[in-house]
Amino acid sequence: MPPNEIDTVLDQIRAHGGRITTARRLVIGVLLDTHEHLSAEAITDIIRTEHPEVHLTTVYRTLESLAAIGIVAHTHLGHGAAVYHLGEIHQHLACEVCGALRDVPVSVLDDLRATLERDHSFVLHVGHFALLGRCAEHAADEVTSTSDG
Amino acid sequence: MPPNEIDTVLDQIRAHGGRITTARRLVIGVLLDTHEHLSAEAITDIIRTEHPEVHLTTVYRTLESLAAIGIVAHTHLGHGAAVYHLGEIHQHLACEVCGALRDVPVSVLDDLRATLERDHSFVLHVGHFALLGRCAEHAADEVTSTSDG
DNA sequence: CTGGCTGCAAATTATTTGCATAATC
DNA sequence: GATTATGCAAATAATTTGCAGCCAG
Numbered sequence: 219m220p221p222n223e224i225d226t227v228l229d230q231i232r233a234h235g236g237r238i239t240t241a242r243r244l245v246i247g248v249l250l251d252t253h254e255h256l257s258a259e260a261i262t263d264i265i266r267t268e269h270p271e272v273h274l275t276t277v278y279r280t281l282e283s284l285a286a287i288g289i290v291a292h293t294h295l296g297h298g299a300a301v302y303h304l305g306e307i308h309q310h311l312a313c314e315v316c317g318a319l320r321d322v323p324v325s326v327l328d329d330l331r332a333t334l335e336r337d338h339s340f341v342l343h344v345g346h347f348a349l350l351g352r353c354a355e356h357a358a359d360e361v362t363s364t365s366d367g
Numbered sequence: 368m369p370p371n372e373i374d375t376v377l378d379q380i381r382a383h384g385g386r387i388t389t390a391r392r393l394v395i396g397v398l399l400d401t402h403e404h405l406s407a408e409a410i411t412d413i414i415r416t417e418h419p420e421v422h423l424t425t426v427y428r429t430l431e432s433l434a435a436i437g438i439v440a441h442t443h444l445g446h447g448a449a450v451y452h453l454g455e456i457h458q459h460l461a462c463e464v465c466g467a468l469r470d471v472p473v474s475v476l477d478d479l480r481a482t483l484e485r486d487h488s489f490v491l492h493v494g495h496f497a498l499l500g501r502c503a504e505h506a507a508d509e510v511t512s513t514s515d516g
Numbered sequence: 517c518t519g520g521c522t523g524c525a526a527a528t529t530a531t532t533t534g535c536a537t538a539a540t541c
Numbered sequence: 542g543a544t545t546a547t548g549c550a551a552a553t554a555a556t557t558t559g560c561a562g563c564c565a566g
Contacts, residue, residue, distance in 0.1 A: 235520090236520080237520060237521065237564085238565075238566095239520095239522080239565075241521080241522070242521090257555090258555085258556085259554095271522090271523080272523090273523050274556090275522080275524080275525095275556090275558090276522055276523070278555095279521080279522080279557095280521090283521095294496070298554085299554080299555060299556090300555085311483065311489045320487065322483075326479070326482060326486075327479065329478050329479065330475070330476065330478070333475060334460065334471075334475065334498070334500070337475075338460060338469065339502070339503035339506070340460045340469070340498075340501070340503070341500045341501040341506045342498055343463065343499050343500045343501070347443070347497070347499065348496070349483070349489075350492050350496065351483070351489050351490045351492045352489070352490040352492070353488070354488035357488070357490045381541095384545090385546090386539085386540050386541070386544090386545060386546065387540075387541095388540075388545090388546060389539095390546080391546090406530090407531085408529095408530085420547090420548080421547090421548090422547070422549070423531090424532080424548075424549080424550095425547055425548075427530095427531065428546075428547080429546090431532095432546095446556095447530085448531090449530085449531095
C-alpha cells in the first residue's frame with residue numbers, strides 16, 4: 219500500500235473527526251493492497267493472519283465509518299455476503315456461473331437512466347446491486363443458476 | 368382468486384409430480400389475491416390469520432417448489448427479505464425513500480443488454496435485483512439512503 | 517482525561533436443514 | 542401404501558447491538 223494513498227484516506231478520516239487506529243489502518247491497507255472486492259469476513263481473515271486480535275465486528279464498524287465518509291461502498295453480487303471496495307462508485311457485472319466480477323463505468327447506464335427518467339419519472343441510482351448474467355466464457359452454458367443472487 | 372387461475376397453477380404442480388396441499392393452495396391464493404410482491408414472512412402472516420398451523424418453513428419450501436417449476440420468482444429490493452411474485456419475469460424499480468415498487472417490462476433493458484454484450488461480452492440476466500433510485504415523488508429529496516439495498 | 521473505538525458476547529434477521537409424523541396420490 | 546410435504550426445532554449465514562474497558566487526540 220503506497221503511503222500516499224493510505225495517508226489520503228487517513229486524512230479524510232481525521233477531517234471527519236474520526237480516530238486513526240490499528241484496525242482502521244489494516245482494513246484500509248487490505249482494500250488498497252488487494253484492490254479487489256472483498257467481504258467483511260474475507261478482509262478480517264486477511265488481517266487476522268498477522269493481527270488475530272482484530273475482530274469481525276470491528277471490521278464491519280470500520281467499513282461502516284468509511285462508507286459514511288464516502289470512501290468505501292458495498293455491493294451485492296448475489297446471495298451471500300456484500301463485498302466492499304474503495305474508490306469511485308462503479309457498476310459491477312457478475313457472472314452467475316463462475317462468479318467473475320468485472321467493473322464497468324456507471325456511464326454504461328446513462329441511456330437506461332434517461333429512459334427511466336423520461337418514461338417512468340424514476341431517477342436511477344447505480345452501483346448497489348451488481349448486474350447479473352454470464353461472462354464470455356460461460357455465455358453458452360446451460361442456465362443452471364449457480365449464484366443467482 | 369379466480370378458480371381458473373389457481374387451477375392452472377395447481378395443474379402445473381401436478382404436471383411436475385408435486386402434490387396439492389392446503390398450504391400450497393393458500394400460498395398461491397395469497398400471491399394471486401394480492402398480486403403484490405410479498406416476503407415469505409408477509410405471505411405467512413396473511414395465511415396465518417385464517418390458518419395458524421401453516422409454518423414459515425412450509426411457505427419457504429412451497430415458494431422454492433414453485434420457483435423450480437418456474438411459476439414464481441423472487442427479487443431483492445434492497446437490504447431485507449426477498450419478495451416473491453407470480454408470473455412473468457419483469458424488472459423492478461424500487462424507490463429508496465418510500466419503498467414504492469414499480470414493475471417495468473424487461474425490454475427497458477434491451478439497449479443495455481446489447482451494449483454489454485457488444486462491449487463486454489457479457490450476457491445480462493434481468494429481474495433478480497431491483498433497480499434502485501427515486502420515484503417521481505422523491506426524486507428531489509436529499510440523498511439520505513433509507514433502504515439502500 | 518474523555519469520548520470515540522475495540523473486543524467479546526449475544527441478539528437479530530433471513531433462510532435452510534433434519535427428522536419424525538401426517539397427508540396425498 | 543409409498544412418497545412427498547408438513548410442523549417444529551434447531552442450525553446457518555450475515556450483520557448488528559450492548560457494554561465495559563482501552564486508547565487516540
